[in-house]
Amino acid sequence: MNALIVAPIVLPAIVAALSVLARGRRQRVGAALSLAGCVGLLAIALALFAQASGGAVSVYTVGDWPAPFGIVLVLDRLSALMLLLNAGLALVVLVHALLTGVDRKGWHFHPLFQFLLTGLNGAFLTGDLFNLFVFFEVLLIASYGLMLHGQGAGRLKAGLQYVVINLVGSTLFLIGVGTLYGVTGTLNMADMGLRIAALPTGDRGLVQVGALLLTVVFALKAALLPLHLWLPRTYGGTSPVVAALFAIMTKVGVYAIIRTTTLIFGAQVTGPLMLPAAIASVVIGFVGVLAARGLREQAAFGVVGSTGTLLVAVALFEPRALAAGLYYLPHTTLTVALLFLVADLIARRRADHGDAITPGPRFASMGPIAVLYLLAGIALAGMPPLSGFIGKLLILKAALAHQAAPWIWAAILGTTLLAVIALARTGSTLFWKGRAGEMRHGAVSRLDLLPAVALVVLLGALTVGAGSVTGFMDAVAGQMFAPRGYIEAVLGQAAVR
Known part of the structure; x- marks a missing residue:
């Protein structure tokens, strides 16, 4: 039993609790704790990724109660990939x-930030459906607070809609x-997968x-049409930093669809419905x-469109298409986060215009x-030379033999234009x-550009290392x-004989 598997859940939960104590004049202590926690989380995610990359499935049984009676956390290649992506994005944001x-x-801000990471990591690691629900609720409760961070009437209205829709989803x-x-x-x-097969x-x-x-709930989390209407207002209404995270x-919704479809249900239940919705x-x-x-609104709709592209690959439900979608998954996550951070950089330098897509005075940097x-x-857009082009090309290639290939190609190529x-x-x-001679400076620094530059570097690494990554x-x-x-690691070899 590998105890390190529980660390991505325990570490941010402890940091969140400690950060609650750092308020007022001690707020810098809370910020330092949060930063140290994210650095530690990234180190743990790298260690777990290295461990899982060889193909071994590791299990942690909480309280040493054996499955299926006890709670289990399971680490395989997919969960390790999601942990690493989450830790890297969290540190940059x-x-x-x-x-x-x-x-x-x-x-x-920092306690909610860390509790959100706790919920995300728990959702990626849990081996049972009820605890998937529990971790969904943890991350959703934290996201409610983060969504309202900074206050504002428009943010409160969008937040109320977000809460109501997710309460329906939880039900x-x-x-x-x-x-x-x-x-x-x-x-x-x-x-459950074994028992359903024998029913x-x-x-x-x-x-x-x-x-x-369950698929409807996961599609709601993934903002799959027609369950996407909450996302543009929510992501466009909150602060760009929170939207980037x-x-x-x-x-998480995409991950849950992949996990439950391949392990429990198979494609016969959701496949015919998901592909048209994804397109x-x-x-x-x-x-x-x-x-x-x-x-921010533009980036929010970018989330809907790029996640739809990812779900097109998932809905094809075959290994080559899923591999193409998994290559596109970190690309779209980092790209949309980059757009939100750039929107924040622009809005803070255009005080009178904010992030509105209107001409305005020139600004610093x-x-x-x-x-x-x-x-x-x-x-x-998925244009060369960055990784979006490679990801879309892999998805299009994987769809060639599918009967819906003309629709998939038309949708992806048309929306690229x-x-x-x-x-x-x-x-x-x-x-x-921008109007020349009206340069606005304000309280800004070129140092603010570093996180966005870091995301560009990660996208570049995903492009340069495309061969290794696709492998x-x-x-x-x-x-x-x-x-x-996976089943043998959780239940033992005797369970599948």
């Missing part, structure tokens, strides 16, 4: 918050889990009901990018920020139509479509 002073607009989650437990008598995902035909209808309910929250999400998302009036926006736009037009128009409005993603997809190793 936190540094941006510290440099720009966003964390000081409220007392509870459906419990109903789905209860239905599946009533049929199978277990909540452990590995055990008589008369019980499979209830299994399909439970599977569809929220870029990975839609991927429509791609179109609606990038039409929203074209129609957006503000940078305009040249470097224009380059960052250009790179973010190239990445979101829409994204190019939208982002080019925004860039020219912000950086070429690893092939291994991840292969492991997901051969769940026997």
Whole structure:
């Protein structure tokens, strides 16, 4: 039993508790604790990633109660990948918050930030459905507070909508889990997969009901059409720093779909419905990018469109397509986070115009920020030479033999053109139509650019190392479509004989 597996959950929870004590004059102590916690979390994620990359599935049984009766945390290639992505993004976003002073607009930023990481890491590691629900609730409660950080009437209105929609989702989650437990008598995902395969035909209808309910909940988290309407207002209404961290929250829904589909339900339940919804999400998302009036709104619709592209690959439900989608997953997460951070850099330098896509006076560091926006736009549109081009090309190639290939190709290529037009128009409005001789400086520093530059570097590494990365993603997809190793690690070899 590998005790290090529990560290990504325990560490941010402890840091969050300690940060609560650091208020008022001791707020810098809370910031230092949070930064140290993120650095430690990244080190742990790297160690776990190295451990899982060889293909071994590791299990931690809480309280030493064996599965399926006890709580288990499971580490495989996919969960290790998500932990590493979450830790890296969290560190970059936190540094941006510290440099720009966003964390000081409220007392509870750092505790909420760390509790959100606790929920995210728990969702990636848990081996049973009920604790997946528990960790979803942990991250959602933390996200409610972060979403309202900085206050404002518009933010409060969007936050109320966000809370109500997620309460409905949580209710459906419990109903789905209860239905599946009533049929199978277990909540452990590995055990449930075995029991569903052995069920008589008369019980499979209830299994399909439970599977569809859970898939609806996960699709809501992933902002899959028509369950996407909450996301543009929520992400566009909160602070850009918080929205940058929220870029990975839609991927929790994608992760849950991949995990439950390959391990428990199979594609026959969700496949016919998911692919049309994913294609429509791609179109609606990038039409929203074209129609957006503000940078945060544009980035929010970019989340919808790029997550739809990712789910197109997932919905094809075959190893090569899943590997292509998994390569695109870190790309879209880092790209959208980059767009939100660049939006923040621009808005703080255009006090009168904010992030509105309107001409305004020239501002400090305009040249470097224009380059960052250009790179973010190239990445979101999926143009060469950055990794978005490679990811989209892999997805298109994987879809060639599918009967819906013409629709997939038309949606992805057509929306790529829409994204190019939208982002080019925004860039020219912000950086070429500014009035000369009215340079605004304000309390800004070039040091503020470092987190955004770090994300560009990570995207560059994903591009330069595409061969190695795609090889690893092939291994991840292969492991997901051969769940026997996962089940044996959780339940023992005797369970699958």
